[in-house]
Amino acid sequence: MPYYRSVGEIPRKRHTQFRQPDGSLYAEELMGQEGFSSDSSLLYHRHPPTAIVAAEVYDPPTTRRRPNHPLTPRHLRTHQLDSGHTDAVLGRAPLLANDDVRVSYVVADRPSPLYRNATGDECLYIESGAARVESSFGVLGVTSGDYVIIPTSVVHRIVPVDEVPLRLLTIEATGHIGPPKRYLSVRGQFLEHSPYCERDVRGPADPLLLDGTDVEVYVRHRQGWTRHVYAHHPFDVVGWDGHLYPWAFSIHDFEPITGRVHQPPPVHQTFAGPNFVICSFVPRKVDYHPRAIPVPYNHHNVDSDEMLFYTGGDYEARRGSGIEQGSISLHPAGFTHGPQPGAVERSIGAERFDELAVMVDTFRPLDLCDAGLSCEDTGYAWTWAGTAR
Numbered sequence: 001m002p003y004y005r006s007v008g009e010i011p012r013k014r015h016t017q018f019r020q021p022d023g024s025l026y027a028e029e030l031m032g033q034e035g036f037s038s039d040s041s042l043l044y045h046r047h048p049p050t051a052i053v054a055a056e057v058y059d060p061p062t063t064r065r066r067p068n069h070p071l072t073p074r075h076l077r078t079h080q081l082d083s084g085h086t087d088a089v090l091g092r093a094p095l096l097a098n099d100d101v102r103v104s105y106v107v108a109d110r111p112s113p114l115y116r117n118a119t120g121d122e123c124l125y126i127e128s129g130a131a132r133v134e135s136s137f138g139v140l141g142v143t144s145g146d147y148v149i150i151p152t153s154v155v156h157r158i159v160p161v162d163e164v165p166l167r168l169l170t171i172e173a174t175g176h177i178g179p180p181k182r183y184l185s186v187r188g189q190f191l192e193h194s195p196y197c198e199r200d201v202r203g204p205a206d207p208l209l210l211d212g213t214d215v216e217v218y219v220r221h222r223q224g225w226t227r228h229v230y231a232h233h234p235f236d237v238v239g240w241d242g243h244l245y246p247w248a249f250s251i252h253d254f255e256p257i258t259g260r261v262h263q264p265p266p267v268h269q270t271f272a273g274p275n276f277v278i279c280s281f282v283p284r285k286v287d288y289h290p291r292a293i294p295v296p297y298n299h300h301n302v303d304s305d306e307m308l309f310y311t312g313g314d315y316e317a318r319r320g321s322g323i324e325q326g327s328i329s330l331h332p333a334g335f336t337h338g339p340q341p342g343a344v345e346r347s348i349g350a351e352r353f354d355e356l357a358v359m360v361d362t363f364r365p366l367d368l369c370d371a372g373l374s375c376e377d378t379g380y381a382w383t384w385a386g387t388a389r
Helices: 343-347 370-374
Strands: 005-008 027-032 040-045 052-057 074-077 093-097 101-108 115-117 122-128 130-135 138-143 146-150 156-160 166-173 213-221 224-232 237-242 247-250 269-273 276-281 305-313 327-331 355-362 367-369
Touching (some): 115 156, 122 138, 138 146, 138 247
Antiparallel strands (some): 005 237, 101 166, 130 138, 130 156, 269 276, 305 327
16 A cells, blocks of 8 residues: 554564563564565564465366457346355356456355465455455455455455345456556655545554464465465464554545546556456546537547446446446457447436446457356347347
């Protein structure tokens, strides 16, 4: 993250003696990105964070990827995947993926195991429900509309706290996810033209101290998955400080950028990842030129696939296409996409759009995974022509 936080007890100087009440030293851990060349935090553990007593291979369910061939726009209905009793980590159903990012969906009603993703950052979007994201850094309460950024290798678990099942869209990167550089000063402060700022960002406020021995942690890494058993519970950090930690930002705090004529998707950008971006479409005043056409023009992004997750309101450009709450549309490179028939005329004179959607634009083609194909509306590609196949 672009700004500094300090939580719990820490010594006045880094890398100096910091002793527990019994006189023993706390175990210092530096967690940092890009070697020692980027954001980091210092954590102080009651027990060595290196002490594992067992390790074994864990084999998750296999996921097949199929190219989008023949090339067509796609419509996935994620609410058809409601599978009942599962958790927010091991129960994820992969929908779309390439070598940079994987997008999954899950409906969770139970706590996840302790989990560490050592392959990249994760961005979780909460469609509905509420949860506690517990980690070595403390507790982060999240609810509907929140984005949650989990940095690489943070040990955490996701605990639903509502009677309503927790619905999550998960975006798993092979690198780091953060605010676009154009929103930040050279020292990392949000600039005045940014659609959100430090006041909108939430991080853990207090340590989470748990005792336990022989504690299992599932680790996803570049060679597969491993289940480690730790001698002591990883949530034993009495204090930490730095710029690296799990954090949350609500889509409802995104301040839309509008204009006299239709504004292109970069004004909605919220985060950047390796070879992809994440954008937020929120309720907003629309174009106010006297002859404006508020819905998007037909467009063809020749370098990217566009995935849109519809998570609230009424998305004007897709009316009549079967798009509903929880739908995902995929408009691939090599296909010109735009509003459904009649949407342009209907939009003229509108002063406001009441829509909520999360967009992921990737710069490599997205493959279709088994779960995505299982909930596909196969008639979507023909809705612009008004025919069925």
